[in-house]
Amino acid sequence: MKDVTKMTEEEWQKHLAELDNEIDDTKAKIEYCRKKRAQLEHQISTIETRIRNDAEKKRTHRLIVRGAILESLIPDAEMRSDDEIKHLLISVFGAIPDKLRESIFEKRSD
Numbered sequence: 001m002k003d004v005t006k007m008t009e010e011e012w013q014k015h016l017a018e019l020d021n022e023i024d025d026t027k028a029k030i031e032y033c034r035k036k037r038a039q040l041e042h043q044i045s046t047i048e049t050r051i052r053n054d055a056e057k058k059r060t061h062r063l064i065v066r067g068a069i070l071e072s073l074i075p076d077a078e079m080r081s082d083d084e085i086k087h088l089l090i091s092v093f094g095a096i097p098d099k100l101r102e103s104i105f106e107k108r109s110d
Helices: 009-073 082-094 098-104
Strands: none
Touching: none
C-alpha cells in the first residue's frame, strides 16, 4: 500500500471507492448471515416441534392400545366408571406378592 500522505486526490477517491465497496460487501455478508441464522433457528424450532409431536403421538397411541387391552380383559369395562376401573386394578395388582410384582415389573433399560 502506498503512503497515504503522498496520495493524489484521484488516488484518494479511488481508495475511498474501494473502501466503500468493501463496506457494502461486508454489510451484504452480514445481512446474508442474519437471514441464514434466522432460517436455521426456524429449522431447529420446526424439528423440535416435530420431535415433541412424534413423542406425544407415540404416548397417545400407547395409552389407547393399553387401555384397549385392559378394557378387553375387564368384563363390562365400558359400563364401569374410571374410579371403579382404578380400584379394580389397584385390587388386582395389590394382591400380587411384592417379590413377584418386582420380577414382573422390573425396570427395563431401553
